[in-house]
Amino acid sequence: MSNTSVETVSSTVDRLKLGLAVLVIIAGIVAFSVLDDQPTVARVGIFIGSVIVAALIAWFSEPGRRSIGYLRDSYNEVKRVVWPTRKEATQMTAIVFAFVAVMGLFLWLVDKTLGWVIYGLLLGWR
Template sequence: MSNTNVETVTSTRDRLKLGLAVLVIIAGIVAFSMLEGRPPLVRVGVFIGSLVVAALIAWFSEPGRRTLSFGRDSYNEVKRVTWPTRKESTQMTGIVFAFVAAMALLLWVVDKLMEWIIYGLLLGWK
């Protein structure tokens, strides 16, 4: 029986690589806490070093290569996006603020109307 969704299938070797990457990150966290008396630069350096090593280990797995490929494709797609001009962004922001203010006013009026109906007319409270 063959699996048609090849993207989700990983080999045992890839699973071991990803597991090792997670263990390296955990070791970095433990080392960060164990080096409490050391200068902060050393502690942060050890932790960042563990992240780099874990990223390198994960990069050599198939899911890591797919993730890198996805990142490259996403970056290329973002470069093709037509971004709005400053004027368009300012105008759309103004429209959103005006709509929010109008909705707030409408909801306030509805709230006061319901308050008047419920407390004033039905319950007789003032």
């Protein structure tokens, strides 16, 4: 048996697992909608249960394990980020607002000037 056929079988099995996971989530959504006469807590519980079961099914596929690894690595990167202080965030926000206001004024002046040049001087409209 060649590597290609093994990868295809693995890939097909992984597709089936991911397809089953999607179907489980869809079943949870349908159950949430159909069981509208049941208490909300039960309906939400069924939906959350379907998401958990789908995650477990996806966990046993190669793309699912890669996705979980990616999420774990992303979380570790977020923990390493040096977040700005409240004062720094406020100052940067004020700078952005000031820049937007100045650029808005500048673009308005450019628009009015071009309108005056094109319509007033070149076309003679008033």
